[in-house]
Amino acid sequence: MSHPARYRLSPPLWLRCLCILGIVGALALAFAGTAGWLTPHRLTAGRLVDQFQRNAGIFPGYRRNHAKGVCLLGEFRSSGLAATISRAEVFAVGARTPIVGRLAIPGSNPYAPDGSVPIRSMALRFTQQNGQQWRTGMNAMPVFAVATPQAFYEQLQAQQLLPATGKPDPARVAAFFATHPETGAFRAWARTAKPSASYATERYNSLDAFEFVDAHGRRQAVRWSMVPEPAMPLQAAASGTTEDDLAADLSARLRQGPLRWRLLITLAAPGDPTADATRAWPEGRRQIEAGTLIVQAEESQIRGACRDVNYDPLVLPDGIQASDDPLLPARSAAYADSYLRRTTEVAEGKGPVAETSSSRSLSP
Amino acid sequence: MKSPTQVFSWPARWLHGTMAVLILLMLFIGVGMVASVSRWHSWLVAVHKPLGMVLLLLVIVRIAVRVCFPPPALPTDLPSIQRSLAHASHWLLYALMLALPLAGWSMLSAGGYPVMLGSSLRLPAIVRADATVFAVLRHLHAVLAFLLFAVILAHLAAALYHGWIRRDGVLGSMFWRRGNR
Numbered sequence: 001m002s003h004p005a006r007y008r009l010s011p012p013l014w015l016r017c018l019c020i021l022g023i024v025g026a027l028a029l030a031f032a033g034t035a036g037w038l039t040p041h042r043l044t045a046g047r048l049v050d051q052f053q054r055n056a057g058i059f060p061g062y063r064r065n066h067a068k069g070v071c072l073l074g075e076f077r078s079s080g081l082a083a084t085i086s087r088a089e090v091f092a093v094g095a096r097t098p099i100v101g102r103l104a105i106p107g108s109n110p111y112a113p114d115g116s117v118p119i120r121s122m123a124l125r126f127t128q129q130n131g132q133q134w135r136t137g138m139n140a141m142p143v144f145a146v147a148t149p150q151a152f153y154e155q156l157q158a159q160q161l162l163p164a165t166g167k168p169d170p171a172r173v174a175a176f177f178a179t180h181p182e183t184g185a186f187r188a189w190a191r192t193a194k195p196s197a198s199y200a201t202e203r204y205n206s207l208d209a210f211e212f213v214d215a216h217g218r219r220q221a222v223r224w225s226m227v228p229e230p231a232m233p234l235q236a237a238a239s240g241t242t243e244d245d246l247a248a249d250l251s252a253r254l255r256q257g258p259l260r261w262r263l264l265i266t267l268a269a270p271g272d273p274t275a276d277a278t279r280a281w282p283e284g285r286r287q288i289e290a291g292t293l294i295v296q297a298e299e300s301q302i303r304g305a306c307r308d309v310n311y312d313p314l315v316l317p318d319g320i321q322a323s324d325d326p327l328l329p330a331r332s333a334a335y336a337d338s339y340l341r342r343t344t345e346v347a348e349g350k351g352p353v354a355e356t357s358s359s360r361s362l363s364p
Numbered sequence: 365m366k367s368p369t370q371v372f373s374w375p376a377r378w379l380h381g382t383m384a385v386l387i388l389l390m391l392f393i394g395v396g397m398v399a400s401v402s403r404w405h406s407w408l409v410a411v412h413k414p415l416g417m418v419l420l421l422l423v424i425v426r427i428a429v430r431v432c433f434p435p436p437a438l439p440t441d442l443p444s445i446q447r448s449l450a451h452a453s454h455w456l457l458y459a460l461m462l463a464l465p466l467a468g469w470s471m472l473s474a475g476g477y478p479v480m481l482g483s484s485l486r487l488p489a490i491v492r493a494d495a496t497v498f499a500v501l502r503h504l505h506a507v508l509a510f511l512l513f514a515v516i517l518a519h520l521a522a523a524l525y526h527g528w529i530r531r532d533g534v535l536g537s538m539f540w541r542r543g544n545r
Contacts, residue, residue, distance in 0.1 A: 013529070020524045024517050027388075031513060035395035044399040131486050133478045149401045308495040309476060314406060318484035322406060330401040332409075337398075339475070343499040 043153055045333035049341065051156040056108035061351025064338040066121050066137075068112055069104025070247050071304030074258070074295040076126055082265055082290035085220045086212035088319030089128040091290055097126045099293065102306040103199040103250065106139070110352075113243040118193035120246070122204040122226055122261075123311035124293070132317035135309075137331070138204035138226060140196070144277035145186040149330030154180070182278040198249045200231040200259050208313065208331075209274035209323040212265075221268035221323055223281065226261040226293060254298055263290040274323040302352045310339040370436035371537045379426045380538060383419065384516075387461070390415055391513050413468070414481040420465035427458065439532045453519055460512040466490075467508060471501035 011019075029038075036044045052064045059067060080093030090097045101124040105117050119141050126134040146152045158176035159168045177183055196202055204226040212220045231253060253259060267286045273279045301307055314322055314332040322328045345351050372380070390412065397408035438447055472479045473489035474497040480486050491497060527535030 016528045020521055020528065023524065024521050027520070028517060031392065031395065034392050034399075036399035042399075043401055045401055045405075046399070048401065131478055131488075132480070132484075308493065308498075312477075315477060316483075321483070324403070326402065329403055329405040333398070333401050333405045340499065340502055343495040344503070347496040347499040 043150055045330070045337040048149070048153055048156070048330070048334045049337045051153060051160070052108050052338075055156060055160050059108065059110055060345040061342050062108075062110045063104075063342060064108055064334075066102075066104040066106055066123075067108050067110040068114075069102050069121075069301050069306075070250060071299040071301050071306035072099070072101035072103060072124075072295050073297040073299065073305065074099050074101065074293065076124075076263070076291055076293050078291040079289055080291075081288050082212070085214050085222075085265075085267070085288065086319040087215045088134065088212075088317045089130055089132065090126050090134055090317065091319070095129075095291075097128055100125045100127075100305045100309060101295070102301065102309070102311065103246070105246070114197075114246045115195045115243075118190060118195045120196060120199055120202045120204075122199075122202075123306075123309075124226075125306075125309050125311065125315075126317075128317055130317075133315050134317045134320060135311050135313060135315040136206060136224075137311045137313055138206050138224075140202035140204050141186065141193075141207070142189055142205065143185050143280050144207045144327065145183045146180065147182055147276045147278045148326050151180055151182070152327070152330070155183075182276075185278060185280070197245045198231070198253070199246050200250065200253050201228055203227050204261075207277045208325040208328050209268065209277075210316075211274075211321045211323050213319050213321060219321075221272065221274045223266050223268070224290075225264045225266070227264050229260040229262060229292075231259060250298055254295070259295040261293040261295075263293060264288070265290050275325050277325060277327055308343070310335050312336065371540070372435055373429065373433035375429045376426070376433055376435065377538060379422060379429060383422055383426065383461070386415060386419055386422075387512070388516070390419065391509060391516075394509055410482075413472075413479070416465040416468050417481055417487070419461065420469075423458070423461040423465075426461075430458075436537045439530075439534065442532070450522070453515055453522070456515055457512075457519065460508055460515065464505065464508050464512060467501055467505040471498060471505050474498035474501055 032038050036042050049064050063069075076090060076095075076097045076099055078091050078093065078095040078097070080091070080095075082091040083093055089095060101122060104121045104123070105112065105114060106119050106121060107117055119139055121137060121139045123137040124135070128134070146155055154176055158172045160172075161167060162169050177187070206224045209221050209223050212222050214220070265288045266281060267288070268274060268281060269285060272281045272285070299305065312332050312335050313328055316322070342351065371377075393408045393412050393415070397405055397412060400408065438450060442450075469479060469487065470491045473491045474494050476493035476498075478486055479489065491501075523535055523538075526532055
């Protein structure tokens, strides 16, 4: 039997056009949805940084948090003791790794008085021989106030200043703490914490947990701390807590000699929470002294090597990995957003370098 | 309507299909990862970088394939404005496929980041660390990505127009074997 010419039921033209537009439109919609443009209430890195700016205003060229600080130069001398639990080069026996660091205080205002907040922070970038880097940001507090980025955002929102009073709304702040009992441990500490007049006497803690990976691929959950070695008493008498005590104190101490911290690694026992920075691990956990940080020099953060460093805690060498702590990816995303905003401001000539004339010329 | 008597070579077709899927995936991963604050952020970034390098290698191979196996001609009855738009959009697609991974690699280099593809594979920096250059490249990477997405949507719409409206064999030259459909 011969087949007639193939008879095909063809959809009408308008339907075919509609299908094409439908497919293209669906793709565009899915793209917009993935980008967060259709869900203004979904928490994104940009919205976190926007809230910092709503709370404190914009200081072009500066970090959106831990804005006031000073650069450090030095090196880390490994004790070799941590090499058994991490294959990162920085921990190898005899390894000496240069660091570019930063000491700072939390807050978005680079001109805030040092006494305005009781917390001090230390950030470090280790550059290994093999070119891999380890970047870490630590705070001198025993636990973090919140466990999740959503809670952090809510805390920021509660701290937004009322136009009428120039202060946060006390009812809103109270409501936040009432609905976030996990902040209890931090608040108990903060009640009696006094702002230190020196960066050199502080113990800086990772707060977030990480995983060390050894040469055989075995994993160990850890937190770490930079524990200060007793600093020499200053020859000049310390003044009272004034606006810029910390920087002056640091300069004076470094003129007398390098400052040292010991890197203490605390190993989690099975069951210790790694996804909750509000919970300290019980006393008596095994600890390893991984080496000594030697801070040899400081530089102003406007001209220093730390200025253009984004201390993203997820820039990690082979041998260190993130834990399941939900704060880590949020920090990484938010810091990247802040870094782009401030480097864009510098590129546009609005950053702090522009204010201080001479030093560097910006490319047009 | 006349049909072309040629189809794209099988390497070209394989590369087209594979890269179409991977590039669309990359574009979605890109916008998703910068917006996310959850574990998705880490996973997507971890995929984005090595996938970008894979696409860079593939586009270089693809350019070689295009040179060695010239593509079939467009239908002779295609209006010249459509012919020009087609050629321009294909040039643009190739330029963007090449520029995007290079912009990403140089952006990370300018930001002083180690360019890691996984926990231990590190690529060398291809530009010096410079905050201003970083900012420019980071914005460029985003602009080029959005442009690529827009051109892909137009390319897709045009392909379906050839296939479902004009029915001129162009779609078949990329997707089916020799012979009419």
